[in-house]
Amino acid sequence: MENFSAFVSQPSALFQNSNLENEMGTSNKPPKLLVMEDYPSWADKFETFVQALNYETWTAIEEEYIILKNENGSNYRLSQIAEGDRNQFLIEKKMLNLFQQAIKAENFQLLQHNGSCYSIWQALLNKDRGNPDMRKSKMALLKKEFDIFTQVKGKTFAQLVERYCHLVNEMKRLGIDKPDYEYIDKLADALPEEWGTFIMIQQSNPVAYA
Template identity: 85%
Template sequence: MLSCLYPLPSTLLQNINLENEMGTSKKPTKLLCMEDYPSWVDKFETYVQALNYETWTAAEEEYIIPKNENGENYWLSQIAEGDKALFLKEKKMLNFFKQAIKAEIFQLLQHNGSCYSIWQALLNKDRGNPDMRKSKMALLKKEFDIFTQVNGESFTQLIERYCHLVNQMKRLKIDKPNYEYIDKLADALPEEWGTFIMV
């Protein structure tokens, strides 16, 4: 009877994990570790743009909050009238970042405090330095070359794994013609799909 009134701990944990992964109408999806960045970034970008596209532009355009002679940020009341909209946009976007990025990740980002620099720091952290990027690209190309269905894997899992691989490749600007992507997926499907593929 009580379980009807109060969710079980495992259900609460599942709900929290789902909220972190998908976000809610009141908060964006949460980046809990950098390995999740490729799947997180599109969800976060879409969330903010859908809620307020004007705010999103703070991540794409550099804006430095004015500072006083002591090097401290001005308060809104101290900002020039024409600059207030930019100041508010920056603060709103900063709030989205702080809600969406785990504190430990946020602290490790190298940025100057502007939303633009935070966004660029995230991109750079995901891509890594040139050597890491080159190594990651080589690994993804090899993974693509040997991609096949794993024993016991469902069709849905196969497609999800394939889409994740292709998205990672495109994020690192590994370009292949569409027919290669199609052929690779067709080759990975079980033999019984051969007739459907031929059709």
């Protein structure tokens, strides 16, 4: 009865815990990709999870595995695979299982791939990048967002830094790079007025500001 009361009284906490588990994964479950927009942050978590679980499994996406087929065009079963090829076959299957656990079924169906784990990873990457026109448009939008980046009234310093870091990561992911001093100056300009003295001190000290 107490457990039921906790469930009724704290549904938001349980929901948040469930979302956190989906986002971060657990010791034996990979983080989930629920929407394609989350791919950049998910990809890093997924890579870390797989490599920590079994680094050998990660090799399945580094080099394409040629799916073996019999004379009927069907995939070979493990019992039909030559002993020397079984390890790579099993690695491919383990990686495929992790993909199926991690990627929401509706998203998986939208990917264009040939069935190999390597092609699935490339399809995810291409899906995230979009076509050349979309990529060009997104890059232009990010550059403009960087140029006008500033403090938003009512937002905390932590929220400012989080928003800035997300913007910079998105820019770098699409190949937009700038000198370090431009990144530093942009963030410094966006800080609240009360930070002015601190910024002046830092700027007057080349070692600290570098």
